[in-house]
Amino acid sequence: MTRWGPFEITRRGLLWGGVTAAGGSVICASGSSIAQSEHLADHMADHSAHTAASPLPGHGSAHGAMITVGEVDEARNGFETAKLLTEWDTGTVSRLPDGRVLRTFELEGIDKEIEIAPGIMFPAWTYNGRVPGPSLRATEGDRLRIVFRNLGSHPHSMHFHGIHAARMDGVPGAGLIDPGDEFVYEFDARPFGCHLYHCHALPLKRHIQKGMYGLFVIDPDPARHPELTDIARSRLLGTPENAEWQEFAMVMNGFDTNFDNENEVYAVNTVAHAYMKRPIRIVRDRPVRIYLANVVEFDPINSFHLHANFFNYFEQGTTLTPTLSTVDLITQIQAQRGILEFSFKDHEPGLYMFHPHQSEFTELGWSGMFDVVEAIA
Amino acid sequence: MNEVSRIAAAEPTAGPARKSRAAFLWLILPMAALGLAIVWLVAVNPLSRFGNGAPPVETLTFERTILSDDGIRVLVRAGGSEPMTIAQVQVDDAYWQFAQDPPGPIGRGSTAWIHLPFPWVLGEAHAINIVTNTGATFEHEIAVAVPTTAHNATSLLSQGLLGVLVGLVPVAIGMMFYPALRGVGRDGMDFLLALTVGLLAFLLVDATAEAFELAGESAAIFQGQAMVWLAAAASFLLLMAVGRRQGAPSGLALATFIALGIGLHNLGEGLAIGAAFAAGAAGLGSFLVLGFMAHNITEGIGISAPLLKKRPALWIFAALALLAGGPAVVGLWIGSLAYAPQWSALALAVGAGAILQVMVEVAAYLMRSDGRGSTALLAPTTIAGLTTGVAFMYGTAMLVKI
Ligand SMILES: [Cu+2]
Numbered sequence: 001m002t003r004w005g006p007f008e009i010t011r012r013g014l015l016w017g018g019v020t021a022a023g024g025s026v027i028c029a030s031g032s033s034i035a036q037s038e039h040l041a042d043h044m045a046d047h048s049a050h051t052a053a054s055p056l057p058g059h060g061s062a063h064g065a066m067i068t069v070g071e072v073d074e075a076r077n078g079f080e081t082a083k084l085l086t087e088w089d090t091g092t093v094s095r096l097p098d099g100r101v102l103r104t105f106e107l108e109g110i111d112k113e114i115e116i117a118p119g120i121m122f123p124a125w126t127y128n129g130r131v132p133g134p135s136l137r138a139t140e141g142d143r144l145r146i147v148f149r150n151l152g153s154h155p156h157s158m159h160f161h162g163i164h165a166a167r168m169d170g171v172p173g174a175g176l177i178d179p180g181d182e183f184v185y186e187f188d189a190r191p192f193g194c195h196l197y198h199c200h201a202l203p204l205k206r207h208i209q210k211g212m213y214g215l216f217v218i219d220p221d222p223a224r225h226p227e228l229t230d231i232a233r234s235r236l237l238g239t240p241e242n243a244e245w246q247e248f249a250m251v252m253n254g255f256d257t258n259f260d261n262e263n264e265v266y267a268v269n270t271v272a273h274a275y276m277k278r279p280i281r282i283v284r285d286r287p288v289r290i291y292l293a294n295v296v297e298f299d300p301i302n303s304f305h306l307h308a309n310f311f312n313y314f315e316q317g318t319t320l321t322p323t324l325s326t327v328d329l330i331t332q333i334q335a336q337r338g339i340l341e342f343s344f345k346d347h348e349p350g351l352y353m354f355h356p357h358q359s360e361f362t363e364l365g366w367s368g369m370f371d372v373v374e375a376i377a
Numbered sequence: 378m379n380e381v382s383r384i385a386a387a388e389p390t391a392g393p394a395r396k397s398r399a400a401f402l403w404l405i406l407p408m409a410a411l412g413l414a415i416v417w418l419v420a421v422n423p424l425s426r427f428g429n430g431a432p433p434v435e436t437l438t439f440e441r442t443i444l445s446d447d448g449i450r451v452l453v454r455a456g457g458s459e460p461m462t463i464a465q466v467q468v469d470d471a472y473w474q475f476a477q478d479p480p481g482p483i484g485r486g487s488t489a490w491i492h493l494p495f496p497w498v499l500g501e502a503h504a505i506n507i508v509t510n511t512g513a514t515f516e517h518e519i520a521v522a523v524p525t526t527a528h529n530a531t532s533l534l535s536q537g538l539l540g541v542l543v544g545l546v547p548v549a550i551g552m553m554f555y556p557a558l559r560g561v562g563r564d565g566m567d568f569l570l571a572l573t574v575g576l577l578a579f580l581l582v583d584a585t586a587e588a589f590e591l592a593g594e595s596a597a598i599f600q601g602q603a604m605v606w607l608a609a610a611a612s613f614l615l616l617m618a619v620g621r622r623q624g625a626p627s628g629l630a631l632a633t634f635i636a637l638g639i640g641l642h643n644l645g646e647g648l649a650i651g652a653a654f655a656a657g658a659a660g661l662g663s664f665l666v667l668g669f670m671a672h673n674i675t676e677g678i679g680i681s682a683p684l685l686k687k688r689p690a691l692w693i694f695a696a697l698a699l700l701a702g703g704p705a706v707v708g709l710w711i712g713s714l715a716y717a718p719q720w721s722a723l724a725l726a727v728g729a730g731a732i733l734q735v736m737v738e739v740a741a742y743l744m745r746s747d748g749r750g751s752t753a754l755l756a757p758t759t760i761a762g763l764t765t766g767v768a769f770m771y772g773t774a775m776l777v778k779i
Contacts, residue, residue, distance in 0.1 A: 065494055066472035068465050117472070119464030119510050257512020264467075264508055270471065363471030 002307035043107060045124055070118030079130040080272035085248040088217075088237060091132035098145055103138050103189070104145045109152040109177075109199075116255050116265050116273035117365060125199070126154055126357075130271045132251040132295070133197070133214030137237055140192040140221040146185040150177040156207065157183075159200035160216055161335065163190050170224050171200045180192070192220040192235075194317030194337045196251075196293045202352050209297040212310060215249050215337075217291055220320060226322040235289075235320075237282075247289045252332070252356070252366065254296040261298050265365050266356075272365025279369035285345040286375075291317070293337035302361065303331040304340065307353040311342035328355055344372045424677040433459040435516040438596040440488065440717040441610035443525040451505060451517060452717075454596040455483035455655050466496045467506040467514075480742060487600045495520045536651065536709045543650070544643045544705025547670045549698045551677015558678070559685055566685060568762040570743040573635065573679035575766020580642050580734045583774065585609070586646070588725035595719035604719070605716060605726040612641075612730030620738060629693065631683040636701040640674045641728035643701065646740050647708020648721040671773040673765070676701060683742060 074080045091105040110129045116122045127133025138144055150156050155178050159170035164187035167174050177183045199212035222232040222239075235240040253270055254263035265272045282288060294302040305328060312322035313330050317339040324330065330338065344352065355367035395537045395734040421504050436456035443450040449468070460482035466475040476492045497503055503519045558569060585605070592601025620634055680697055712721065740754065747753035 066471050067474060068475055069474045117465055117508075118510055119462065122512060196592055226664065255512075258514045260514075264512060264514060321509055360470050364467070365472060 002040060010354065015322050039140040049091050053311070057258060068277060068365065069193050071114045071206075071277070072118050072271050072274070075249060077130075077271075078112075081269050081271045082280075084130070084132070084135075085250070086282065087135065088137040090237065091135050091144075101139065101142045102145060103142045104147065105134075105148065105182065106134055106147045107133065107149070107158065109148065109150040109156040111152045111218065112121040112271070114211070115250075116267065116270055120257060120265065122255050122257060122265075124210075125154065125156065125207065125213050127158075127214055129288045131211035132253065134211065135249040135291070136197070137157045137217045137219065138189040139219050139236065140189055140224060142189040144185075144187055144189050147182065147187065147283060149182045150179050153179055154207075155201050157201055158185055158197050158198045160187070160197045161183065161195040162187065162216065162218070164188075167202070170197075172202060176201055189218045191318050192218045194293065195336055196289045196295065198295065198335075205297050208295060209254075211253075211295075213251065213253070213295045215251060215291055215293055217317070218247075225320060227351045231320045243372065245289045246286050248292070250290055250292045252292070252294045252296055252302045254361075256298060257300060259375070263296065263298055263364070266296065266361040268368060271368065275368025279351055279371035280343060282370045282372045283375050284347065284349060285343075287341060287343045287345075287372075291337070292332070292340055294332035294334060296334065296361075299358075299361070301331055301333055301358075303329060303356040305329045305355060305357040306342065307354065308341075308347065309344065311340045311343055314339040314341070344370070347372060381410060382467065382717035387663075388691075395674045398729050399595070399598075412592075418619060427636070433457060433511075435461050435509055435511065435513045436597055437509070438718075439517040440514075440596075442517070442519060444497055444519070444522055448492065449497055449503070449505070449519070450493070451491050452488055453491060453507065454488045454598075455484070455485060456597045457485065462510040463489070463491065463507055463511045466491060467504075467508065468493055468738045469504055471543060472505070472551065482730055484637075486596070501522065509703045519554040531714075533710060536713060537706050540706030540709040541651070541672060541702070542645055544673065545646065545698060547673035547704030548639070548677040548680065549701040550670075552681050552694050552698060553673040554678050555681045555684070555694070559682065563747060564758045566767075567679065567743060567747055567758045569682040569685070570739055570746075570771075571759040571762025572675070573682050573762075574739050574743070575768075576675045576679055576762040576770045577638070577732050577736045577739070577766075578763070579767050579770035579774070581631055581729055581736065584645060584725045584729040584732065587727060588722045590608075591718040591722035591725065595717065595722060599719040601719065601722055605722055605729075608723055609730035609733070612727040612734045614701070614730075616731055616734040617737070620734065625741050625745070626738055627745070628683055631687060631742055632680050632697055633700070634738055635680050635683070635735050636697045638728070638731035639680065639701040640704040643726070644704035645707040645721060645725035645728045647710075648712035648724055649706040650705075651709040651712020651714075673702070675769055675773075679766075683739070687745075718749070 043245075066217075072081075075259075077181045080199045089105060091103040094104070096102045107127050108129075110126050112124055112126050112129050113121050114126070114131060122133050136146075144161075144199045146158060148156075150160050155176050157170035157172075157176045160168075164185075168185045168187050170176060170185065175183050175185060195216040195218065197216045199207040202205045219236045222230040222236060230241065233239045234245060248284055250268045251270075252266075252268050253360045254267070255265040256262060257264040267274065290304075292304055296302050306344045311326045313321040313324035313327060315338045317337070322341070323338075330340070332338070347351055349372050352372055353367065353371045354370065355362040380753075420524075434457045438454045438456065439653065440449055440454055441450075441452040443767045453463075462515075463477060465472055467473065473493050475494075476489045478492065483566055491507070493505070497519070500524055505517045505519070506518075507515045509515075551705060558565070558650065588609075589602065592599070592605050595601050620630070626634055638772055677698070680701055681694075708724070731733045743751050743759065744753055747756075749756070753759060
């Protein structure tokens with residue numbers, strides 16, 4: 001190192017576009033970044049310990065304070081991210097003359113500003129005032145009747161991933177509804193699986209990205225799967241076998257807040273870092289099933305990675321045996337979805353992270369924690 | 378008053394008192410009309426019918442960036458139609474914990490500090506992206522992350538030394554050519570004066586361009602472009618008026634004006650260097666320092682040119698060197714302590730106006746001292762001097778461009 005008047009000239013400094021760090025008090029180049037990182041780690045630990053809003057003061061420091069600041073006003077939003085996981089809309093059940101189940105769902109298209117990260121408001125278009133829309137759940141073979149009223153400012157529709165007539169497709173000319181109008185979609189619930197529905201009005205990207213999508217789960221009818229009855233029963237909502245499972249609905253989504261065709265916020269179930277700040281409670285010895293769908297616009301691929309564990313994956317949920325066994329990462333293209341099954345019964349209690357393995361998405365809000373606990377007495 | 382009484386005399390029916398009452402009335406009436414318009418605007422709010430539910434226009438400018446052991450601090454200024462609320466901050470496409478001081482919405486034209494406990498990496502680039510409550514984003518790039526100089530007596534002293542080195546010393550070195558230049562004849566004198574105009578022309582272009590660039594970076598509320606034009610024009614006219622009070626300046630007076638113009642330019646230059654320290658965008662390298670020095674030596678020659686026919690005392694040279702080079706020190710301090718692009722733009726614009734005034738005066742002096750009038754301006758020696766001045770400044774400026 002050359003000392004030249006008040007300047008310190010380092011060779012490394014010269015490499016930065018021909019300028020060097022200078023000035024008597026400018027610290028020497030090498031070594032300072034390490035010292036700084038250590039200092040920062042301490043600093044952050046202090047910082048997050050003082051962040052009263054976070055119910056988990058410890059883990060902020062472990063992840064380098066890489067988190068949104070503050071809390072979302074869930075009362076104003078009108079939906080709670082914790083409840084989005086387990087709330088299923090099973091509709092109103094009645095019997096048709098031939099004895100079949102008629103399941104009727106009622107949905108409304110509503111323009112609503114929602115808070116997608118603390119302090120960031122998003123002018124959303126919603127089904128029933130929430131994003132994602134209600135997780136509709138039916139049983140294989142049911143007759144479905146979905147009454148959709150458009151109370152919003154734009155034409156909307158409901159396009160179901162499932163098997164139905166052309167007239168029920170929810171596209172322009174076949175079930176697209178103008179503001180103030182109503183349409184009834186009617187078809188049979190098949191095939192069983194983990195599906196989704198979304199608005200198919202044009203421009204498509206805008207209508208989906210604005211928040212018009214939701215899970216559409218069809219449980220298998222055990223009577224139709226004699227060779228795998230037990231598995232089918234474990235999937236069928238309302239059976240004792242199903243009650244044993246801890247089931248969660250997760251829709252991976254993103255929000256472009258500044259109209260640059262890139263997402264500023266990524267999340268599962270809309271609110272950035274929601275399950276990071278309030279981890280999802282899991283009872284250790286009960287199995288876990290996740291209904292997972294990817295509706296992120298602008299980025300074609302999303303993924304799900306589970307820490308410290310592996311899972312079985314049922315592509316589209318249309319099979320009763322796994323299509324992928326013992327994996328810790330799956331990728332889903334837009335509108336791709338499936339069922340994840342795993343268990344923490346051999347693990348020690350603690351916080352286990354899950355997130356997409358696109359680091360960018362993780363760092364922009366899409367990450368969460370499972371809080372694995374012993375069985376509650 | 379003169380005006381009033383003369384008109385009064387021409388119109389015998391109107392007495393002076395009545396006339397001044399009438400004048401007073403004509404002063405009050407438009408004011409009252411304005412007052413009424415404001416009351417109506419506030420009470421009726423006719424602008425509301427233009428409201429269409431669109432979010433307010435937002436702008437946010439980054440004025441200062443400080444990198445230190447405990448992370449990154451940025452000073453932001455809010456613009457736009459309504460107070461702005463910063464909701465979240467991303468660093469390198471990741472949401473990051475931050476603290477805002479003062480907290481809450483930032484009023485139009487107001488500033489706030491954002492503190493990010495972010496482990497930045499020495500020598501690498503980082504991007505800060507501020508997301509407001511409406512989802513609008515404002516990005517700021519840190520091109521090369523280096524720690525910002527902490528301010529204490531030592532750092533101010535070393536910055537002062539740097540200012541002396543790039544401002545004062547080269548001007549003084551340039552002046553040391555004085556004895557060698559004294560023997561030059563008419564052509565030599567023309568050449569030197571033209572050289573001065575040439576170097577000033579370069580500085581004028583350089584300072585103006587720089588001022589506009591900085592004006593572009595500053596918050597819209599300062600109306601940078603207009604500010605630069607107005608400040609330059611005002612300083613030019615003001616200095617012309619002051620300089621011409623006792624006729625066209627020559628000799629020491631002219632040298633003083635040249636020194637003042639160069640001094641104002643060096644103030645802007647010092648602000649830029651100080652700002653580079655403060656922004657942590659780049660340290661100052663030996664190339665930069667040597668470049669500034671070579672660049673500024675010519676300024677010393679230019680200042681001495683009008684003095685060649687006199688024989689001023691030594692202290693006058695010292696004073697002139699201080700006037701021309703000293704502001705670099707002051708600029709460095711201000712720049713590193715309280716940098717904001719609009720203030721640098723203002724300083725450079727004032728400097729540009731001053732330089733233009735000096736160019737006009739040196740050219741006038743050249744015409745007078747040559748005796749040939751405007752013909753001298755197009756003489757080969759003059760053109761050679763002009764070209765040499767611009768070329769030399771251009772060449773040495775290359776050394777200081779990053
Ligand atoms: Cu729609």
